[in-house]
Amino acid sequence: MKVLLTGATGYIGSAVTDHLTAAGHQVVAVTRTAVAPGAEHRPGRSWHSQVIGDTADPASLAGAVTPEVDAVIHLAPPSGEADVDAAVIETLAAPLRGTGRPFVYTSGVWVLGATGEAQEVTEEAPTNPIGIVGYRPAIERQVLAEAAEGVRAVVIRPGIVHGRGGGIPALLVERAREHQPPQYYGKEDVRWPMVHVDDLAELFVAAVERAEAGTVWHGVSESAVPVRDLARAAGRAAGVLAAPHTVSAEQTAEVYGPLFAEALALDQSVSGAAARTVLGWRPSRPGAVSELVSGSYRPVEVFGAPDGPETDAEVAAIRRLVAEVEYAQQTESVDRFLAVFRRQDPVWTTGHGKRLSGFEEIATFTGQVLPGATAESTAVYDVERVLFLRPDVAAVNVRQQPVRGDGTRIADRPEGRPFYILVKEDGTWRVGAAQNTVAVA
Ligand SMILES: NC(=O)c1ccc[n+]([C@@H]2O[C@H](COP(=O)([O-])OP(=O)(O)OC[C@H]3O[C@@H](n4cnc5c(N)ncnc54)[C@H](OP(=O)(O)O)[C@@H]3O)[C@@H](O)[C@H]2O)c1
Structure with missing residues (x-):
């Protein structure tokens, strides 16, 4: 018509x-x-x-x-x-x-x-x-x-x-x-x-x-x-x-x-x-x-991929993965947290510089520290920048803000700047390598 x-x-x-x-x-x-x-x-x-x-x-x-x-x-x-x-x-x-x-x-x-x-x-x-x-x-x-x-x-x-x-x-x-x-x-x-x-x-x-x-x-x-x-x-x-x-x-x-x-x-x-x-x-x-x-009210800087609905869908999937990291942390869910990692040789370096090499080390450490970790505070995670190194490999900068249980910001605690290398395998994005860094204001 x-x-x-x-x-x-x-x-x-x-x-x-x-x-x-x-x-x-x-x-x-x-x-x-x-x-x-x-x-x-x-x-x-x-x-x-x-x-x-x-x-x-x-x-x-x-x-x-x-x-x-x-x-x-x-x-x-x-x-x-x-x-x-x-x-x-x-x-x-x-x-x-x-x-x-x-x-x-x-x-x-x-x-x-x-x-x-x-x-x-x-x-x-x-x-x-x-x-x-x-x-x-x-x-x-x-x-x-x-x-x-x-x-x-x-x-x-x-x-x-x-x-x-x-x-x-x-x-x-x-x-x-x-x-x-x-x-x-x-x-x-x-x-x-x-x-x-x-x-x-x-x-x-x-x-x-x-x-x-x-x-x-x-x-x-x-x-x-x-x-x-x-x-x-x-x-x-x-x-x-x-x-x-x-x-x-x-x-x-x-x-x-x-x-x-x-x-x-x-x-x-x-x-x-x-x-x-x-x-x-x-x-x-x-x-x-x-x-x-x-969604659309939170623009993410995207590099290395053409503008268009396909890139939007990948960025949305990456955001969902980071939201899953946040949810797993906030609910102290060890299984859900581990599910975000790739099985093959993942590496995770904590905000205090402790490097965990391989899935077993990450699983053991998470099982020890995550339960009870949110008694006084937790954090919110926001994707700020995505660089597609390849269509199936993305470097992702995240802003991590410490919050109380009611969601309000803890002003005197520094933010974190997690950096993830994500890999898409079998249609699913997972964390291949992750490093957190404390942001000094
Ligand atoms: N947004 C909402 O939440 C919502 C909810 C319910 C109903 N509505 C209704 O839906 C309609 C469209 O809303 P919208 O949010 O898309 O508004 P909008 O973004 O402000 O768009 C208004 C459109 O109407 C055109 N226009 C304004 N005055 C005109 C005129 N004198 N002659 C010819 N064209 C004129 C504008 O053209 P220019 O480019 O020349 O300005 C623009 O294309 C409105 O009637 C609004 O009341 C909106």
Whole structure:
């Protein structure tokens, strides 16, 4: 299909472009200004063609939906001015009338308001929008009314979008970096419905391909993630090891304005089950906390391998191995710790300079020192640099920070700088050689 896409340069629009293209569709991007030649070939910009248009000026969109356009996805945010927004929908939908072609409009879960005691609110629930999206239910109704005019009109309401290092979670990371400790907003028990941007993009593809006219879908893969957990994870992404603390509505409003402050403090539990059962949507990406702690919000310096999904997958596997080292240490699990080592002649030199040569020596020493080792403190491990010496051999620099049982940093204890040579054998990365060094500040 040839799909006209507004908001194509944006966070969600870039991912939607990638997934439409991967599914064999062509993207006609609506952009406010012409994107410089060459720049359209970046990831998320593999557009078939471009049309200039501004949703603040509905007349500029007249003619964008040509007879060759098989579907429209409208992602650009509304202006909030009712007349202008209604005119945009009218301009984009009118050429589709009587054709059965899809028109997918992007709303958001904030139109549901606080979900209160109810768990996993579905698409059947009435709207009760918070101030920042007060205008949106009227647009949803206008879009859905197009179903009666022979348009395959569909509304998607994404949860809070994460992944690709962007979206509102990136704001939490930025704030944690600036104002240690990490912050969250409103009451202690606020929850956000979340979705990974690549999973969401796949929902847009599914909706364009097979959602029925007049349907609404929640783009949510985790129905209610405690924002306190997100804040702690954002702190981890920012390298801040301190318990998160809440910021009052008044203080939040001073930073972000009252409307966005209300949105950040909104407690919701929203179900995305319908899209899975009816559209066959299969969200598969990591959850928001995991993405913050060890995914796209924690850039790793990578050398010796080309940029691309295959290298990303190897780096992710290496991170999982280092996370396993951390987990084994924190839980004092001798077996799990030994399982990270290669059997053939591994060598491990401790932070105190004791060299253990061969698997048996490492196993004996670990059995003696690991049980009971976390009584007073433990450590967190973060991969900082990966050098692929060969596709199956990597030199990995790790940052090791001493923490208490509650995860807070022990300020007067030096960090470690473990260095691992990892080897990939039979599809699995293992430690071939490891050396820890105390970092003198
Ligand atoms: N991110 C979330 O967590 C989330 C959750 C629920 C719903 N949503 C909704 O999803 C939509 C997209 O969000 P996003 O996070 O991808 O936002 P974004 O990164 O800010 O992208 C917005 C896109 O819309 C374009 N745009 C803005 N004003 C425009 C105008 N007047 N005319 C034409 N294009 C215009 C921008 O183009 P330029 O490059 O020219 O700026 C950009 O491509 C929005 O409606 C948002 O409310 C987002």
